[in-house]
Amino acid sequence: MTRYKLTIEYKGSDYCGWQRQDDVPTIQQAIEEAIHGFCQQDVAVHASGRTDAGVHARGQVAHVDMGEFSRVMEPFEVAKAINAFLRPQPISIVSAEIVADDFEARYHAVGKLYQYRIVNRSSFPAIEQGLVWHVKRPLDVKAMHEAAQVLVGHHDFTTFRDSQCQAKSAEKTLDRLDVKTHTYDDYGGQEIIFEAEARSFLHHQVRNMVGTLALVGEGKWSADDLKSALAAKDRTKGGPTAPADGLYLVRVDY
Template identity: 50%
Template structure:
């Protein structure tokens, strides 16, 4: 049975997250339903990461096993036809080795978090950004973020329902920048690591926003980290500003990765 890697883009608003759930719409179930219209099922796909409700995908990666030796381009076109009208698209497809795994072969994940700074309500960007009415101090947030980079026990920034065996993770990058967005000034958080704990990125951003707003000092983030206590975390920001932007593998999978 040939195995195919799928790069999946989706708008998270209508979904209860990536992972299949009984009686709830999810991105995984949408893709599996589309696959069942191409070949008899059941189909079970595996993804690089399980995004939460409202979280978006720019470069989510999943794999599936099919009976037919599909041309990757035709497979992506057929899936996109059957995914309509769900806001899900297969933006790239490639045949991979039988032992290649979207989750376990991955060597890094990159997330993007978008904050829109403006007073009028967001219209075109509604549901795609976390909107704040007042600006943030980027220099203070970046200073605070440096306390989080490296290998740490991230219990403070881990959901109480996280199923990871260990709270110890290596954070490779947490970079913050200001950009000119389509609807106004935006602050982008670029977060990169091999793997993440449940709610880790949203906990980072919510906590750093408190620094940017002047409620916390940068050193308070170091104190919270060293507390290894979930109650020491700042607010967890909403999911609709978060995007799984890219998944990295030892060898390029899609033509766009080369």
């Protein structure tokens, strides 16, 4: 057997998340079936972490043990072959490489980058439907970015953690949380990008932070309100969970 590290892009809109489940389409199942189509092997594909229903990835990473294709095929040809069996699904193996037999996509990850996209304007985003969160009320990007710095560092993130989260501890170190904008069109709209980097995240952490920062952007909350919510270590003191549509797992570092 040879262990491959796969870097994977997907549009999560029509999938019930990464993790294989009965009777519903998942990214993991689609890739395992494509690998089966390619080489008739029943494999398990292990990701750096689950993504929820509707969440997208530009650089999810997974490992999988497959036959010794390396004797006859380059890794990029293996990726190409799996991609041929993934068509026409919106899942693409962006790169494949051979790694050591003990490489673990989940346990060896040392960092992750998530992006979250908001289209902030009155009218419905026709082109980016399903790929962004549509927020109609004008958001103050500078206020959100400044308030976001309250969350950077080592904290107990219970306020921003889903009640179903199974992590033993809610303590995490958030390395970076930036909120940026670029003018999106000539009609007063803007696209807003959040970037969050950490060694790892709690379940729904990014979406809960974005949903809460949107309250700051609307002027309903101050940075001090955010600080108090964080200190409360109570999910009910946080803001709402932003929709899955805008979230992208962009990169996993090893």
